Every structure is written in C-alpha cells, then in structure tokens.
Amino acid sequence: MNTSDLPRKPRAGTALIHPVRPVARGFRSLAPGTERASTVLFDSVERWKNRSGFDESTYTYGTSGTPTTRDLANRIAEWEGGHGTVLFPSGLAAVAYGFLALVAPGDHVLVPENVYDPVRQLGKSLLARMGVRMEFYDPLIGRDIERLINEATRLVWVETPGSITMEVADLRAIAEAVHQRGVAVVVDNTYSAGLYLRAFELGADLSVHALTKYPAGHSDLVMGAITARDGPTLRRVQEVALTTGQCVAADDAYLVLRGLPTMPLRLAHVERVALDLANWLKMRPEVKRVLHPALPDCPGHEVWRRDFTGSSGVFSFIFSDEYGAEAATRFIEALRFFKIGASWGGIGSLALTYDLSKSRGAWPHQGALVRLNIGLEDPEDLREDLNQAFDALCTVD
Numbered sequence: 001m002n003t004s005d006l007p008r009k010p011r012a013g014t015a016l017i018h019p020v021r022p023v024a025r026g027f028r029s030l031a032p033g034t035e036r037a038s039t040v041l042f043d044s045v046e047r048w049k050n051r052s053g054f055d056e057s058t059y060t061y062g063t064s065g066t067p068t069t070r071d072l073a074n075r076i077a078e079w080e081g082g083h084g085t086v087l088f089p090s091g092l093a094a095v096a097y098g099f100l101a102l103v104a105p106g107d108h109v110l111v112p113e114n115v116y117d118p119v120r121q122l123g124k125s126l127l128a129r130m131g132v133r134m135e136f137y138d139p140l141i142g143r144d145i146e147r148l149i150n151e152a153t154r155l156v157w158v159e160t161p162g163s164i165t166m167e168v169a170d171l172r173a174i175a176e177a178v179h180q181r182g183v184a185v186v187v188d189n190t191y192s193a194g195l196y197l198r199a200f201e202l203g204a205d206l207s208v209h210a211l212t213k214y215p216a217g218h219s220d221l222v223m224g225a226i227t228a229r230d231g232p233t234l235r236r237v238q239e240v241a242l243t244t245g246q247c248v249a250a251d252d253a254y255l256v257l258r259g260l261p262t263m264p265l266r267l268a269h270v271e272r273v274a275l276d277l278a279n280w281l282k283m284r285p286e287v288k289r290v291l292h293p294a295l296p297d298c299p300g301h302e303v304w305r306r307d308f309t310g311s312s313g314v315f316s317f318i319f320s321d322e323y324g325a326e327a328a329t330r331f332i333e334a335l336r337f338f339k340i341g342a343s344w345g346g347i348g349s350l351a352l353t354y355d356l357s358k359s360r361g362a363w364p365h366q367g368a369l370v371r372l373n374i375g376l377e378d379p380e381d382l383r384e385d386l387n388q389a390f391d392a393l394c395t396v397d
C-alpha cells in the first residue's frame with residue numbers, strides 16, 4: 001500500500017490547534033459551560049457572507065456573543081419578563097447605553113434628582129456634547145411628570161428606590177402619563193435585581209441593571225444588562241451595542257450564571273437582616289431617620305407596598321443633628337465588619353458617607369448620611385459591630 005494514500009496526519013504544531021481526536025459531545029450537567037471566542041468558525045464562504053450579528057440563531061464573532069453569554073442574557077430576559085437582553089461590561093455601561101439607544105441630538109431627557117450619581121456626570125459630559133439636555137425631576141412626582149414633557153422629550157429615566165435616599169417612584173403613574181406623549185420609560189432596576197419589581201408590567205420600555213450587584217453577588221466582577229420590552233426596542237439597543245463593540249467575557253458571564261441559582265436565597269437573607277437592622281437603628285438615639293423603602297415613613301412606601309415583592313440589603317440612615325459629617329466618618333472608620341468601599345450586593349457588608357448638599361440641595365432631610373450594604377456575615381456580628389461603632393462615637397468626644 002502506498003503511504004501517500006493515507007490521510008496525512010498534521011504535524012504537531014498543527015495538531016495542537018486542530019485536534020485529530022474530537023471529544024465526545026452529549027455531556028449534560030447542571031453547570032453551564034464556558035464557551036469563549038474571538039473567531040467563530042463557518043462551514044462555508046456562503047455562510048460567512050450571509051452572517052448577521054443580530055441573528056440570535058447563529059454565532060458570528062466574539063463581540064456578538066457565545067453560548068455562555070447568550071445563556072445569561074436569555075435567563076435575564078426570562079426573569080425580567082422582557083423580549084430580550086443585551087449584556088454590557090459594567091452596570092454603568094448599561095446605564096449609558098440605555099440613553100444612547102434612544103436619544104439623538106436636540107432631545108430632552110428627564111432624570112430623577114435621586115439618580116445614581118454617575119448619570120449626572122453623563123448628562124454634563126457626553127450627553128451635553130451630543131446636544132441632549134438632561135433635566136431633573138422630583139422622584140415622587142408621579143403623573144405630574146406630564147407637565148415636564150415637551151416636544152423634544154424622548155425619555156424619562158426612573159430609578160426606584162433611588163440611590164442613597166431611597167424614595168420609591170410611582171413607575172406605573174409615570175409610564176401612563178408619558179407613554180401617551182410618545183416618550184420612552186427606562187428603569188434602573190438594580191435595587192430589586194430585576195426580581196422584586198416587574199418593570200415591564202408597570203410600563204417600562206427598557207430595564208437596566210448592574211449585574212455587578214446581586215446577580216454576580218460575590219464582589220468579584222462588574223457587568224450590566226439592558227432588557228427590552230419588545231423587538232423593535234431591543235433592536236435599537238443591539239444596534240448601539242454591536243456597532244460600538246460592547247460585549248462581556250464568557251468567563252465573567254459564567255461567574256454570573258454561577259451566582260444566579262443562589263440569588264433569591266441571598267436576597268431573602270439580606271432582606272431580613274437589613275430590615276432587622278433598619279428597625280434597630282430607628283431606636284438608636286444617635287439616628288434621626290432611617291431610609292428604607294419597607295419602613296412606613298419612607299417617601300413612596302405605599303407605592304413600594306403596591307409594586308414591590310421585597311426589599312434588598314442596601315439602605316441609609318441620617319445621624320441626629322448633634323452628629324456631623326466628621327462623626328459619621330469616625331463611625332464608619334470604627335466599624336470592623338462593615339468595610340469602606342463602593343458598590344453593594346456582594347458578599348461583604350459595606351458602609352459609606354455621602355454629602356448630598358450639592359446634588360440634593362432642596363432635600364428636606366439634610367444631615368450626616370451613611371449608606372449600609374448588608375452582606376452575608378452573621379447578623380449578630382453586624383449588629384454588635386454597629387453598636388460598638390456608636391459607642392466609639394461617645395468615647396472619642
């Protein structure tokens with residue numbers, strides 16, 4: 001037999017890239033796979049020529065997704081009750097693209113005064129440069145938002161409860177009021193992890209959230225998502241995302257997929273612990289006010305009871321008038337288990353002070369404010385920690 005008739009074996013350098021012995025498929029487990037790609041391979045030139053990054057039934061390139069990233073996107077769309085989801089490399093990127101998907105030069109957008117602060121910066125920088133005007137509204141405005149709508153208004157942003165001060169917005173009333181004027185409603189749904197607030201049932205067109213928080217849940221990555229109510233709106237998000245190369249790594253997507261099954265349990269735990277601590281803080285003489293949507297004196301609490309099915313583990317409190325910003329700083333630095341740092345929704349408890357005098361000049365509850373994120377530590381240790389930090393305030397003076 002002539003050896004040249006046998007299929008020639010690739011040399012080692014080639015065989016390491018194009019394996020000769022394929023691995024059996026048909027494997028099933030409860031863990032999703034991690035499928036990475038820059039290049040995606042095509043069977044023919046014809047298929048390559050007819051590819052489309054928008055086609056969810058095929059894969060074209062790393063930036064338009066792999067089975068791992070699409071698995072995550074589909075699960076989010078499913079739990080939020082939307083048409084489809086696009087992933088972004090951070091929550092802030094998802095927020096920015098929530099605007100970029102819907103606005104054009106000359107447009108006017110309405111944003112609540114208690115919005116996640118980087119949105120203000122976005123309004124002052126990129127959106128201003130694009131000729132988009134950002135105006136702020138009282139988060140408790142409800143259907144009176146209609147009075148702020150003009151011919152140029154394209155989008156109303158809602159964040160509920162709002163960052164730091166926790167007012168609960170009446171999303172349903174806002175959506176009803178502005179939809180008849182042809183204005184879109186985008187909700188930053190990070191607080192409820194998309195689980196405790198049915199944004200689409202209440203009228204949202206886009207639901208944005210930071211997967212960094214409860215979905216990832218382990219303080220080890222940043223990622224964001226935009227979920228759209230319907231096909232045409234999803235297409236607008238996909239278009240800005242694909243044309244600017246927004247995508248996430250399969251390994252990070254895997255970590256979020258790994259966090260998801262335990263998310264409802266983690267949320268239920270921090271909800272209970274946060275509420276216990278909020279009620280305990282209310283009794284402290286050092287505390288003037290606790291800002292937690294499940295407490296009856298939280299602005300918008302009736303709306304929270306109507307629209308939300310739970311609360312999460314982030315809330316704020318304001319010191320009594322005799323304790324100023326300096327005391328709040330000392331308090332935070334005296335904490336042992338509550339650490340100093342941004343973000344929330346991860347494994348560890350966090351505490352930060354905020355100076356709202358610039359962004360919320362007209363807000364009626366001025367005072368030294370502390371925001372707490374309740375982590376997964378033993379609840380009794382957390383209470384003792386807060387207790388000893390209050391004690392430390394007295395002894396230093």
Ligand SMILES: *Cc1c(COP(=O)(O)O)cnc(C)c1O
Binds near residue numbers: 191210
């Ligand atoms: C954290 C957060 C974001 C941004 O998420 P990152 O992943 O940290 O960029 C957006 N909105 C809200 C309400 C947030 O708390």
